[in-house]
Amino acid sequence: MKRLAIVTTHPIQYNAPLFRLVALNPEVELLVFYTRNRGAVEHDKEFGQAVVWDIPLTEGYAHQTIDATNQKGKSALIQSIESWQPDALLVYGWNFAGHFSVMRHFYGTVPIWFRGDSHLLDPQPQWKRWVRKAWLTYVYRHVDHVFPVGSANADYYRWAGLEEEQMTTAPHAIENLRFNQKSTPAERALWRSNLGIEDDRPLVLFAGKLTPKKGPLHLLNAWKKIQQETHLLFVGSGELEGVLREEAKTTPNVHFAGFLNQSQMPLAYRFADIFCMPSKGPHETWGLAINEALASGTPCIVSDRAGCAVDLANSPWVTACSPSDTSSWTRELEKQLQIATRDETWRNEFLKRHSLESFANLISQRLLNA
Numbered sequence: 420m421k422r423l424a425i426v427t428t429h430p431i432q433y434n435a436p437l438f439r440l441v442a443l444n445p446e447v448e449l450l451v452f453y454t455r456n457r458g459a460v461e462h463d464k465e466f467g468q469a470v471v472w473d474i475p476l477t478e479g480y481a482h483q484t485i486d487a488t489n490q491k492g493k494s495a496l497i498q499s500i501e502s503w504q505p506d507a508l509l510v511y512g513w514n515f516a517g518h519f520s521v522m523r524h525f526y527g528t529v530p531i532w533f534r535g536d537s538h539l540l541d542p543q544p545q546w547k548r549w550v551r552k553a554w555l556t557y558v559y560r561h562v563d564h565v566f567p568v569g570s571a572n573a574d575y576y577r578w579a580g581l582e583e584e585q586m587t588t589a590p591h592a593i594e595n596l597r598f599n600q601k602s603t604p605a606e607r608a609l610w611r612s613n614l615g616i617e618d619d620r621p622l623v624l625f626a627g628k629l630t631p632k633k634g635p636l637h638l639l640n641a642w643k644k645i646q647q648e649t650h651l652l653f654v655g656s657g658e659l660e661g662v663l664r665e666e667a668k669t670t671p672n673v674h675f676a677g678f679l680n681q682s683q684m685p686l687a688y689r690f691a692d693i694f695c696m697p698s699k700g701p702h703e704t705w706g707l708a709i710n711e712a713l714a715s716g717t718p719c720i721v722s723d724r725a726g727c728a729v730d731l732a733n734s735p736w737v738t739a740c741s742p743s744d745t746s747s748w749t750r751e752l753e754k755q756l757q758i759a760t761r762d763e764t765w766r767n768e769f770l771k772r773h774s775l776e777s778f779a780n781l782i783s784q785r786l787l788n789a
Contacts, residue, residue: 420445420446420447420448421446421447421448421506421507421786421787421789422447422448422449422450422503422504422505422506422507423441423447423448423449423450423505423506423507423508423509423782423786424449424450424451424452424500424503424505424507424508424509425438425449425450425451425452425508425509425510425511426452426454426496426500426508426509426510426511426517426518426521427451427452427453427454427510427511427512428453428454428455428511428512428515429453429454429455430453430476430477430482431476432472432474432476432681433593433594433707434511435475435476435477435478435479435480436594436775437592437775437778437779438451438479438480438482439478439479439480440775440776440779441480441779441782441783442479442480442481443479444779444783446783446787447783447786447787449480449481450481450482450483450503450505451480451481451482451483452482452483452484452485452496452499452500453482453483453484453485454484454485454486454487454488454492454496454515454516454517454518455484455486455487455488455515456484456486470678471680472680472681473680473681473682474681474682483499485499485517487515487516487517487518487520488516488517489516492516492517493516493517493520496517496520496521497520497521497524497525500521500525505529506529506530506786506789507529507530507531507532507785507786507789508521508522508525508529508530508531508532509532509533509534509782510522510531510532510533510534510562511534511535512534512535513533513535513558519558519561522558522561522562523561526560526561526562526563530563530564530789531561531562531563531564532562532563532564532565532566532782532785533559533562533564533565533566534565534566534568534589535565535572535704536568536569536572536591536704536705536726537572537575537704538571538572538574538575538704538726538729539571539574539575539578540571540700540723540724540725540726540729541700541701541702541724552578552579555579555580556579556580558579559576559579559580559581560580562581562585563585564585564586564587564785565581565585565586565587566586566587566588566589566778566781566782567586567587567588567589568588568589568590568591568704568705568726569588569590569591569705569726569727569729569730570729570730571726571729571730572704572705572726573586573588587781587785589777589778589781590730590772590773590777590778591705591707591710591727591773592710592773592774592775592777592778593707593710593711593714593773593775594775595710595714595770595773595774595775597685597714598684598685598688598689598711598714598715599714599715599716599770600685600689600715602686602689602690604618607689607690610686610690611690614652614674614676615674616650616652616674617650620648620649620650620672621648621649621650621692621693621756622649622650622651622652622690622691622692622693623638623642623649623650623651623652623691623692623693623695623752623756624652624654624687624688624691624693624694624695624712624717625638625651625652625653625654625655625694625695625696625697626654626655626679626684626687626688626694626708627654627655627696627698627708628655628656628657629653629655629656629657629658629659629660629663630657630658630659631658631659631699632698632699632700632701632702632703633657633696633697633698634697634698634699634722634742635653635659635663635697636659636662636663636666637697637699637742637743637745637748638651638695638697638748639651639663639666639670639673640745641697641745641746641748641749641752642748642749642752643670644749645749645752645753645756646670646671646672646673647671647672649672649752649756650672650673650674651672651673651674652674652675652676652687652691653673653674653675653676654676654677654678654679654684654687655677655678655679656677656678660675663675684711685711685715688711688712688714688715688716688717689715689716689717691712691717692717692718692756693717693718693719693720693752693755693756694708694709694712694717694718694719694720695719695720695721695748695752696708696709696719696720696721696722696725697720697722697740697742697748698722698724698725698742699722699724699742699743700722700724700725700742701724703722703724703725703726704725704726705725705726705727706721706725706726706727709721709725709727709731709737710727710773713736713737713766713769713770714770716766718735718736718737718755718758718761719731719736719737719738720737720738720739720740720748720751720752720755721737721738721739721740722739722740722741722742723739723740723741723742724742725739731769734765735761735762735765735766736761736762736765736766736769738751738755
């Protein structure tokens with residue numbers, strides 16, 4: 420049996436299922452070190468409310484929480500990892516208090532694996548890019564191997580000085596089975612009717628934080644030109660909610676579901692006809708909502724600033740538009756809403772590539788073969 424230590428900030432709905440899968444391997448002993456003590460209730464500034472996720476995030480795997488936001492905590496984190504004596508360390512993100520300290524301390528004695536999803540798609544002054552590259556080249560000298568989430572992320576690692584043999588692509592993934600479920604026409608009709616949406620009218624969905632970065636106003640302006648034939652649903656909350664609701668007073672067919680928890684989100688995706696992610700960034704590193712929509716069987720239009728656009732756009736299920744071009748979003752909405760059927764083969768292949776099971780197997784095999 421070999422030991423794997425994972426260092427990450429706090430329980431996240433996208434990572435917990437992966438950790439459970441790794442822990443199921445009888446040849447792997449897993450211990451996750453959380454470096455933030457956030458508690459069960461977290462106040463999300465961008466959602467503008469307290470969030471308590473309604474799916475289990477800390478069950479099925481061993482974990483410890485050590486607040487590494489101060490020097491004493493960083494030392495305690497390093498001591499705890501040393502005492503546990505892992506055969507490899509997987510660190511999620513370097514730009515958190517304690518994480519880079521762990522990388523520097525253990526590099527050369529324990530294999531350091533790294534998972535992040537940064538890219539170079541956001542515009543940046545040349546001088547800032549030079550400074551960033553110099554610093555990141557230093558950071559990634561303390562990493563043995565990385566697992567890029569996609570092509571844009573892999574390009575970022577190459578730019579930061581990593582070699583091809585230091586990279587194994589592990590596409591970003593979610594808990595596909597939880598979203599890839601079937602519903603009856605009656606369930607769809609009831610869910611829509613509760614929101615005041617006719618069952619026979621196309622529904623455009625936005626799901627996320629209602630903040631400028633995510634671009635909900637941009638989508639509303641693009642959608643207005645086709646509002647007579649369709650409905651637009653905003654799922655989420657945030658600082659722009661008041662502005663959007665004010666606009667909706669004079670704009671028919673706009674609906675608000677508010678914040679929906681994890682157990683409710685699959686239905687929102689499943690009963691929409693198109694999912695839109697118009698994020699203008701910065702730092703829309705991938706966009707896992709796209710994975711959720713595709714797993715639910717809903718086609719997507721995505722901003723070309725999102726990391727996923729590089730790999731998924733111009734496919735039967737995903738197209739990309741500039742977040743600053745309202746007209747292109749209107750045209751794409753009209754075009755995509757007219758497509759009656761899509762290639763299920765592509766979607767099935769996507770779900771196979773972008774699966775937590777594949778990543779869990781990859782991690783386990785690399786550990787056991789080390």
